[in-house]
Amino acid sequence: MILALKNNEMLTRLPQVRGTYREQAALADVSWFRVGGHADILFAPADEADLQSFLANCPEDIPVTVLGACSNTLIRDGGVAGVVIKLGRPFGDIKINAERQVDAGAAVPDLMLSKQVAEAALSGLEFFRGIPGTVGGALRMNAGAYGNDTATVLTHAYAYDRKGNRHELKAHEMGFDYRHCALPQDLIFTGARFQTVPGDKTKIHAQMAEISASREDTQPIKSRTGGSTFKNPGGADPEGLKAWKLIDAAGCRGLRQGDAQISDLHCNFLINHGAATAADLETLGEVVRQRVKDHSGVTLQWEIKRIGREAI
Missing domain, CATH: 3.90.78.10 (UDP-N-acetylenolpyruvoylglucosamine reductase, C-terminal domain)
Structure with a gap:
């Protein structure tokens, strides 16, 4: 009851949003390990503007944590303090422009990204077929597999800081290293732009099939x-x-x-x-x-x- 009271008090201090707040949300339900405690408050933004408004008006003493697919995350049993942000469908679009650049929202699964780009007969993102996460997570940890990684195909990343300021970052500004991004942990990625090249659709699908088979055989x-x-x-x-x-x-x-x-x-x-x-x-x-x-x-x-x- 004391914890619930604290959550209620926290909720009264949070800004009005068009998305949803949910108290004591079970995080084990979204974790690939199927373990972990509750989020004090789970926030699902209605769109990018809703996220920006929340960040600009959220009290600084309330912790904010972002979760993606939770495919490479272990949520401890005591749960997560403050507000946990879960980016959903509003951050799940994929668009391809005339320069063969691919814009993908942070909530886009890496698997979906690789498949849609392959259908457009574009090459370069095949390795994402072997990464069980989202674009946001790929940016945060420079995710990679099968001889390639996010740093090699990224042109820009888009993010918001805790004050609601939007940042457009070029790949060389990300501070990428092996499974590492040097940007502050409180930056929340909302999307990315990747560069691709023309390819043979049959060969692209064949390479992705090999990656899929390799994962099934070895993991x-x-x-x-x-x-x-x-x-x-x-x-x-x-x-x-x-x-x-x-x-x-x-x-x-x-x-x-x-x-x-x-x-x-x-x-x-x-x-x-x-x-x-x-x-x-x-x-x-x-x-x-x-x-x-x-x-x-x-x-x-x-x-x-x-x-x-x-x-x-």
Whole structure:
């Protein structure tokens, strides 16, 4: 009851919006791991102007967090404080101009982006077929797969800061590195522009089919998982150190804690077999990090974004 009262008080301080506010919204429902607590307030903006107005008028002492597809996010069991913004259909458009540039909203699934561009016989975004996230998440972490990444195809990104100011950023201003964007965490991406080149539709679809088949063969994509757990210490270098090899060498393949497990198929994937908590998954990840450190001297860095409060 105390938590509900605090949420009610918070709600009275939030600006009027055309979208929706929802108190104590269950975030496990949207998490690929199917774990995590509630959002104090979940906000779904009606459109970009609604988001801008909210940010311009939201009290600065109220935390704001943005969630995308939650495919590479672990939401802790105590939930997320303040307002969680979930960008939905109003941020899901894809448009292609005469210069073969593709404008995509932050909520567009990477899979959908790759498919629609392929149908237009445009090449360059095939690798997005192997990324189970959204455009917004791809911008935030320079998502990549199968020898390519967001930085190589991005021309512009569009975002708002906590004061509601709009920013148009060129690719070189993003501070991209391997699975990293150097921009402030409070910037909220609303869309991006990508450059493509003409291609053969049959060959493009064939390449995407290969990517899809490779994922099915090598990753536990039908499980409750969150994508790659740790960054490759060798970065994007194909000859560099791979997280999964270090984990395997440390004897962690198949390691289990309750219903949390390191995948037998690909040991850089955490799996929830049904009853695992976020704490179980995070604890298991830390056990793996320590075992790898003890075995090889390498400290693995989390690729999965961990957010929220631990359960009391």
